[in-house]
Amino acid sequence: MAQLKEWLHTHADQLDQSPALAENVLPALAGDELLRTGVPQEHGGAGGDVRDAIHAIAKVAEQSVTAAFVFWGQRCFIEFMLQSPNRALAERRLPDLLTGKQAGASGLSNAMKFLSGIEQLQITATRQDGGLLLDGGLAWVTNLRKAGFVAAAAVAPNDGAPPAIVAFDSSWAGVQRSEDLDLIALRGSNTASVKLAAVTVPAADIISDNATAWLPQVRPAFLGMQCGLSIGLARASLAQAASISAGSRNQLTPRISALQETLETAVTTLLAGVHDGRFQSQAPAMFRLRIQLAELLQQALMLELQAMGGRAYLNAEQQGFARRWRESSFIPIVTPSLTQLQAALQQFDSQQLSSQQAAQA
Numbered sequence: 001m002a003q004l005k006e007w008l009h010t011h012a013d014q015l016d017q018s019p020a021l022a023e024n025v026l027p028a029l030a031g032d033e034l035l036r037t038g039v040p041q042e043h044g045g046a047g048g049d050v051r052d053a054i055h056a057i058a059k060v061a062e063q064s065v066t067a068a069f070v071f072w073g074q075r076c077f078i079e080f081m082l083q084s085p086n087r088a089l090a091e092r093r094l095p096d097l098l099t100g101k102q103a104g105a106s107g108l109s110n111a112m113k114f115l116s117g118i119e120q121l122q123i124t125a126t127r128q129d130g131g132l133l134l135d136g137g138l139a140w141v142t143n144l145r146k147a148g149f150v151a152a153a154a155v156a157p158n159d160g161a162p163p164a165i166v167a168f169d170s171s172w173a174g175v176q177r178s179e180d181l182d183l184i185a186l187r188g189s190n191t192a193s194v195k196l197a198a199v200t201v202p203a204a205d206i207i208s209d210n211a212t213a214w215l216p217q218v219r220p221a222f223l224g225m226q227c228g229l230s231i232g233l234a235r236a237s238l239a240q241a242a243s244i245s246a247g248s249r250n251q252l253t254p255r256i257s258a259l260q261e262t263l264e265t266a267v268t269t270l271l272a273g274v275h276d277g278r279f280q281s282q283a284p285a286m287f288r289l290r291i292q293l294a295e296l297l298q299q300a301l302m303l304e305l306q307a308m309g310g311r312a313y314l315n316a317e318q319q320g321f322a323r324r325w326r327e328s329s330f331i332p333i334v335t336p337s338l339t340q341l342q343a344a345l346q347q348f349d350s351q352q353l354s355s356q357q358a359a360q361a
């Protein structure tokens with residue numbers, strides 16, 4: 001990790017503000033064998049479980065959220081392979097994904113929104129020779145390397161069958177990647193949109209033929225690894241705030257220590273829930289943690305800003321604060337966004353209330 005840490009530390013601002021190093025991020029992560037983290041050894045991984053992947057993503061996010069989000073996309077796709085009932089697809093794809101030779105991307109925001117009843121699926125599918133013929137597109141996908149990628153997406157069959165999750169390859173006819181999106185931050189993340197026009201997906205590339213049943217099963221890993229972004233960024237911000245505040249007159253040290261403690265307690269709860277499987281049946285508990293971690297990150301950045309005072313406004317002296325501030329604005333909006341989660345929790349609470357009232361009646 002030392003070499004990667006050094007590389008990320010040196011290039012974090014550039015990764016955030018320019019696409020120049022976008023193609024280098026995945027090889028840098030792979031060079032440190034990070035892509036194998038939390039992947040069982042029998043599948044070519046380093047062993048451990050998804051908790052190790054969350055730790056590793058948080059560690060990278062301490063240095064650069066751009067690199068951590070690329071890592072998240074790649075590691076999510078790897079997780080989809082691990083959890084796919086299509087073992088032949090996993091065996092075919094995993095070796096190149098784990099070495100970073102192949103970029104993997106998660107285009108499942110649309111699917112997650114669909115699962116919550118917020119959005120229609122954006123890709124339609126017609127049956128063809130046991131496989132599917134796709135039309136549609138995805139507005140946002142990260143880790144779409146210009147050198148090539150494979151991406152996961154949910155598609156709606158037009159014969160009334162349940163939605164499916166497929167893996168499509170950038171080399172296939174009809175797959176069209178846009179230019180990089182003109183982002184305000186995370187510009188080195190290879191984020192673009194994709195259009196799919198009459199794309200043939202063989203049956204061998206279907207990850208799951210029942211997205212509605214499969215997505216809740218992968219959601220704890222998907223969301224847990226996403227929380228790694230908030231955790232790493234909050235840790236970095238609090239560490240910076242703590243070092244500036246030590247021995248200063250700003251009187252923030254007790255508040256910084258208290259927030260560090262609250263953060264680590266939330267991390268422990270998250271890791272335990274992801275590990276013991278409770279978040280598969282208790283999604284609201286996980287949603288609350290995702291919201292809490294995003295809020296702790298905002299508080300952490302406020303403390304860093306206040307610890308620095310005016311220096312946070314001086315380019316030459318802000319020591320990564322401006323980047324962390326920009327990077328943090330991604331956290332509330334990445335799917336599932338905070339407003340979506342709050343709406344889902346409200347719905348859950350009112351359902352609970354109605355069933356309690358019905359039981360009492």
Ligand SMILES: Cc1cc2nc3c(=O)[nH]c(=O)nc-3n(C[C@H](O)[C@H](O)[C@H](O)COP(=O)(O)OP(=O)(O)OC[C@H]3O[C@@H](n4cnc5c(N)ncnc54)[C@H](O)[C@@H]3O)c2cc1C
Pocket residue numbers: 073105106107108109110118140141142143183186191330333334335337338339340341343
């Ligand atoms: C840099 C970047 C990289 C991304 N990478 C990926 C990726 O790799 N894969 C991927 O799949 N997606 C990716 N996304 C998409 C991201 O996860 C979100 O899906 C997208 O930003 C949300 O879309 P929107 O804000 O356009 O949503 P809109 O639907 O336009 O919503 C606008 C706002 O209203 C809220 N909202 C909408 N409907 C509801 C509702 N019913 N209840 C409560 N709140 C609601 C939304 O949460 C949002 O805050 C990326 C986005 C960004 C910015």
